[in-house]
Amino acid sequence: MNSVVKTTGLTKKRKGKELVTNVNLQIHKGEIYGLLGQNGAGKTTIMKMLTGILKPTSGEIELFGQKLTESSKLMLKRVGSIIEYPIFFEHLTAIENLKLHCEYIGYYDEKGIKQALDMVHLKGIEEKCVEEFxxxxxxxxxxxxxxxTKPELIILDEPTNGLDPIGIKDTRDLILMLNKEYGITFILSSHILGEMEQVVDRIGVIDNGRLVNEVTLQDIQKERTDYIELLTTDVxxxxxxxxxxxNISNMKILQGNRIRIYDLTHSQSAISKLLILHNIGIEEILKHTSSLEDYFYAQINGGDKID
Known part of the structure; x- marks a missing residue:
């Protein structure tokens, strides 16, 4: 499988502090790859190095099979990106901003500009100044x-930031369409783990600047553990x-006298019926389906969520 991105020992230091440490990524052609990590974990720093905004302190970056150097940065024309917050000339219109961008990178296609605006549902406001957005x-x-430009690789840092639920869904659908129809490879980061779960093929978990795990979404789904959690008046x-x-044996008592049942042979209703017949009060019973969020917190925090 062809690699679009490969990093070896990628490290970035600033003022004596390591922001990213020895990160080895390999992102394959045509996949949607998600970088997951808390704020300040190093995701944006990695993306800035991949797009040439920051120079690594040490390590190597390969894009499309070629080492990224000062003399080879022309290959970045094959990359589209949003890193952190998109900056525009506020007094210019959407079309004027996009035309300037196209001139800067040497891309001339009036239809391409209008098509891109239509794809993100900004059609009809082309002449509106960005300061009004x-x-x-x-x-x-x-x-x-x-x-x-329909680049071969698109890097999006928090692409759904500031969007309402409809905008989030539209963005997700757009990423999936561009990936499927045009074969564009994506690298995404997001704190909305539920959204990532609906889009990515594979994730890299970043914690304190280190890549602590890299796994396919399919493998995560195989590892998931569903369970029923129960709180009664007589434990x-x-x-x-x-x-x-x-005949349930696969269960344990949690702090607070909660019972967690991992054997799902019997339904919630069957368990409830049994307890009611024996005059045991049920204060709470629910089935928990583990998610990408559960997996993420298990990787970085021993399974405990951070409030």
Whole structure:
């Protein structure tokens, strides 16, 4: 499988502090790759190095099979990106901003500009000055600028930032369409893990500047553990009934007298019926389906979520 991005020992130091440490990425042609990490974990720094905004302190970057150097930065024309917050000339219109961008990179296609605006649902406001745009509209315009040339690789840092739920869905659909129909490779970062789960093929978990794990979404789904969590008025009697009446042995007691049942042979309704028949009050019963968010927190924080 061809690699679009490959990093070896990628490291960035600033004022004696390592922001990114020895990161080895390999991103394949045609995949959607997600960088997951808390704020300040190093995701944006990695993206800035991949796009030539920052120079690595040490390590190497290969794009499309070629080492990225000062003399080879022309290959960045094959890359579209939004890193952090998209910046525009506020007094100019959307079309004027996109035309300036195209002139800068040597791309001339009036139809391409209009098509990009249409793709991000900004059609009809082309003559409106950017200073009149909402945060969400500016984010859409940034995505239009990133995709206008239909590059081979698109790097998007928090692409749904500032968007409402409809805008988030539209962005997700756009990424999937460009990936499927044009074969564009994507690198995304986001704190909205549920959204990432609906888009990415593979993720890299970044914690304190280090790549702590790299795994396909398919493998995460295989590792997931669903369970029923139960809180009753009589924990000991509940445990006895579950074990002797329903033959459930794969369960444990959590702090706070909660019972977590990993054996899902019996449904919630069957468990509830048994307890009611034996006059045990049910304060809470719910089925938990683990998500990408659960996996992420397990990787960086031993499974405990951070409030």
């Amino acid at each position: 909402s945060l969400g509209m500016k984010q859409r315009l940034g995505i239009a600028r990133a995709i206008i 000991q009697k509940t445990l006895y009934l579950l074990e002797h009446e329903l």
